[in-house]
Amino acid sequence: MNKQIGIIGIGSMGKMLLNGLIRKEIVHQKKISVSTKTKEKLTQLKKEYPDITVFENNSDVAKNSDLLFICVKPMEVGLLLDEILPSLSKKTHLVSIAACVTIGNLEKKIKGKLSKIVPSLTSEIFEGISLVTHNNQVTKQEKDLLETILEKISSVKKIQEKDVEIAGDLTSCAPGLIAAIFDEFVKAALPFASFSKEEAAEMVVKTLYGTSKLIHDRKMSFSETLERVATKGGITEEGAKVLQKRLPEVFKEVFQKTLEKHETVKAKITSLF
Numbered sequence: 001m002n003k004q005i006g007i008i009g010i011g012s013m014g015k016m017l018l019n020g021l022i023r024k025e026i027v028h029q030k031k032i033s034v035s036t037k038t039k040e041k042l043t044q045l046k047k048e049y050p051d052i053t054v055f056e057n058n059s060d061v062a063k064n065s066d067l068l069f070i071c072v073k074p075m076e077v078g079l080l081l082d083e084i085l086p087s088l089s090k091k092t093h094l095v096s097i098a099a100c101v102t103i104g105n106l107e108k109k110i111k112g113k114l115s116k117i118v119p120s121l122t123s124e125i126f127e128g129i130s131l132v133t134h135n136n137q138v139t140k141q142e143k144d145l146l147e148t149i150l151e152k153i154s155s156v157k158k159i160q161e162k163d164v165e166i167a168g169d170l171t172s173c174a175p176g177l178i179a180a181i182f183d184e185f186v187k188a189a190l191p192f193a194s195f196s197k198e199e200a201a202e203m204v205v206k207t208l209y210g211t212s213k214l215i216h217d218r219k220m221s222f223s224e225t226l227e228r229v230a231t232k233g234g235i236t237e238e239g240a241k242v243l244q245k246r247l248p249e250v251f252k253e254v255f256q257k258t259l260e261k262h263e264t265v266k267a268k269i270t271s272l273f
């Protein structure tokens, strides 16, 4: 790929993106420039990837990028855009990954080509889903390029911006939520077991991996999977009945709470744009 790529903010997600670009050979290191707040990190990054360009100044990354990923926390995006605005050209395609920062927020500061992506931690192992949405300034070619990049580190799902929060719960928050669910699953088994938490966790993780792979590879639905395991009058059925009785309320509350939080953060962010 011939474009110059920039990443501002090398935290958890920025680093994941940088690793993906290089390890998946999407672009040569020489085409990548990065900046981040903690300058000592830049020396470390240069040791790890000697051919990338590291800049102390965010504006230098902005100036040198055709495709620019903004990977700072939501509350920091507004100030960062003010800082780099004079360095953006008309052809810069800016991609924000910040939760709760809408394309509408970004358009208040930038009149050009904008996309918003919702990445997932699962892209660390090139799995999971990245959600993507664009404004109407982004050309088909630019959309295709961004989506081709994301497809190397995940599957890509285009969504309407109005669905971004709930879809993000299902893809981007989900690794954390799934971890929380299965931590409780493991903890609840321990009083009945003589093995350790670590052993229980290993059993569950391997089973979780196998279940995901089975459902994914065989294109099985959740209900089909349940039917295959929970034979009528059997043991699994007893457990499944408890889950089916209690979980609808629990998950309803989970989504109510996350969506409420999205609205609170969005209101705070909008006041910064």
Ligand SMILES: NC(=O)c1ccc[n+]([C@@H]2O[C@H](COP(=O)([O-])OP(=O)(O)OC[C@H]3O[C@@H](n4cnc5c(N)ncnc54)[C@H](OP(=O)(O)O)[C@@H]3O)[C@@H](O)[C@H]2O)c1
Binding pocket: 008, 009, 010, 011, 012, 013, 014, 035, 036, 037, 038, 039, 041, 058, 071, 072, 073, 074, 076, 080, 097, 098, 099, 100, 118, 119, 120, 121, 172
């Ligand atoms: N974590 C997830 O699973 C996830 C999923 C979807 C979306 N997101 C979004 O991704 C974004 C980043 O999240 P994260 O988890 O990667 O957070 P993070 O680990 O805290 O990374 C953010 C990075 O931004 C850098 N930074 C802060 N202010 C800066 C500035 N003025 N100039 C340059 N760099 C600056 C910090 O750099 P230093 O470390 O160098 O100080 C920090 O490492 C957030 O907006 C979040 O909403 C995260």
